[in-house]
Amino acid sequence: MSLRLVSAALLCLAVTVALAWAVLDRPLPEENLPDRVSSAMPQSGVDHPVTAVLLNFRSYDTLLEIAVLLLAVVVALALREAQPDRPEQMGLENPLLRAVMAWLLPLILVVAGFLLWAGSYQPGGAFQAGSVLAAAGVLLRLAGVTTAWLDNAALMRAGLALGLLTFLGVGLLVMLPGVPFLTYPLEYAGTLILVIELTLTLSIGLTLISLFRLTPPYADDPDEAREKEAETP
Amino acid sequence: MSGALVFAWSGVLLFGLGLFGFIAHRHLLRRLLAFNIMGSGSFLVLVGLAQHGRGVDPVPHAMVITGIVVAVASTALALVVFRRWYRASGRTDLPEDT
Numbered sequence: 001m002s003l004r005l006v007s008a009a010l011l012c013l014a015v016t017v018a019l020a021w022a023v024l025d026r027p028l029p030e031e032n033l034p035d036r037v038s039s040a041m042p043q044s045g046v047d048h049p050v051t052a053v054l055l056n057f058r059s060y061d062t063l064l065e066i067a068v069l070l071l072a073v074v075v076a077l078a079l080r081e082a083q084p085d086r087p088e089q090m091g092l093e094n095p096l097l098r099a100v101m102a103w104l105l106p107l108i109l110v111v112a113g114f115l116l117w118a119g120s121y122q123p124g125g126a127f128q129a130g131s132v133l134a135a136a137g138v139l140l141r142l143a144g145v146t147t148a149w150l151d152n153a154a155l156m157r158a159g160l161a162l163g164l165l166t167f168l169g170v171g172l173l174v175m176l177p178g179v180p181f182l183t184y185p186l187e188y189a190g191t192l193i194l195v196i197e198l199t200l201t202l203s204i205g206l207t208l209i210s211l212f213r214l215t216p217p218y219a220d221d222p223d224e225a226r227e228k229e230a231e232t233p
Numbered sequence: 234m235s236g237a238l239v240f241a242w243s244g245v246l247l248f249g250l251g252l253f254g255f256i257a258h259r260h261l262l263r264r265l266l267a268f269n270i271m272g273s274g275s276f277l278v279l280v281g282l283a284q285h286g287r288g289v290d291p292v293p294h295a296m297v298i299t300g301i302v303v304a305v306a307s308t309a310l311a312l313v314v315f316r317r318w319y320r321a322s323g324r325t326d327l328p329e330d331t
Contacts, residue, residue: 008256017250023241023278049291050298060296066297070304076313127302204302211309212252 045189047121054125055193063171066164066200073160073207074215087143092142101143108136116201126197130204137209156210165205166208167196249318257295259326261315298327309327 037049037057044052052060061111118123137150149155169184170192179185184192247270254267276297283293319325 005257008253012249012253012256015252016245019248020242023245023282024238026282033292034288038292050294053291053295054298056256058292061296061299068303069306072310076310079313080316092314125298126297131302131305163253207306208309211313214309214313 020073028032040051043186043189044182045186045191046119048119048123048125050123051119051125051193055196056184057190059171062200063164063167063182066167069207070164073210076211079108094099094143097139098145098171101139102189104139105136108132108139111207112136112201116197119197120194126200129197129201131208133201133205134208134212139206140213141209141213150209150213156206159206160210162204163196163200166199172195190200206225214223237281237284240284241278244274244277244281245281247271247277249274261325261327262317265311265315269304269308272300276300 037053040057041047041049041052045054046052112129115124115132116126116129117124119129170184174184174192175181175183200220251267251269251271251274254270255264258264258267279293279297279300283290
């Protein structure tokens with residue numbers, strides 16, 4: 001046990017104790033947020049408070065978050081290397097996985113659709129549905145299923161940007177009658193939120209899938225990689 | 234001791250453990266894992282403390298949902314960068330750490 005580890009442990013213990021004490025001895029916030037949210041719920045266009053906060057009251061945060069996701073995938077795309085990216089090389093040699101996928105894939109799609117739809121009145125929504133979609137994509141990849149439409153670069157990029165562009169477009173469109181950015185009119189709020197959530201689901205799913213696909217099982221070892229490069233002209 | 238406090242203290246504990254892992258390990262993958270544990274701890278604190286006396290507060294919950302997705306994306310991005318770094322240099326840690 002070196003001095004470095006002991007001092008690190010002591011430091012972390014001190015931080016933990018301080019944080020635990022801070023959590024215990026916290027003042028109530030002056031603003032009563034649950035009350036404000038529940039009193040504004042009729043104007044939100046949805047019935048679930050978390051979805052209302054995400055896509056109506058604080059939709060600016062969500063917009064920027066989608067921008068961050070897009071930024072992450074753009075950087076990952078820029079850093080990617082030439083890959084042996086053919087699907088038949090990517091999958092695990094596992095016939096059982098392929099067989100199970102044939103059963104699971106429709107179920108996964110139904111669950112994603114349900115989560116998206118459920119978001120308006122119970123826990124669920126674009127993020128959960130997008131993650132489930134991404135899980136389907138990862139499984140397809142592991143099963144070695146050819147997904148030609150995912151390899152179409154133009155289509156993929158359009159799908160990645162679709163969520164942010166729709167969000168921005170809706171936010172700008174509602175400004176036409178003279179209200180601030182991202183303030184939905186009451187009668188269309190539910191529909192607009194559903195449209196945004198639909199495109200967000202697609203974009204979040206595609207973002208997570210492409211982040212996974214950008215790190216293929218590849219010769220990571222520098223020497224091994226150099227050998228491989230020497231073999232393939 | 235209320236249920237909210239149990240969640241918040243578990244989050245604080247996770248944060249402390251993650252912080253220790255982050256300092257103690259030099260391997261970048263371990264650091265990434267430790268950083269994610271710290272992040273999970275802070276999410277747990279936010280969600281736990283959202284249940285204070287006035288009922289469940291949806292604002293921190295929405296923040297945590299956003300945070301989780303951003304954390305997943307940034308972890309994946311960190312993995313891409315880390316693999317690139319390993320391929321370029323053959324090292325699993327950063328030179329200034331040693």
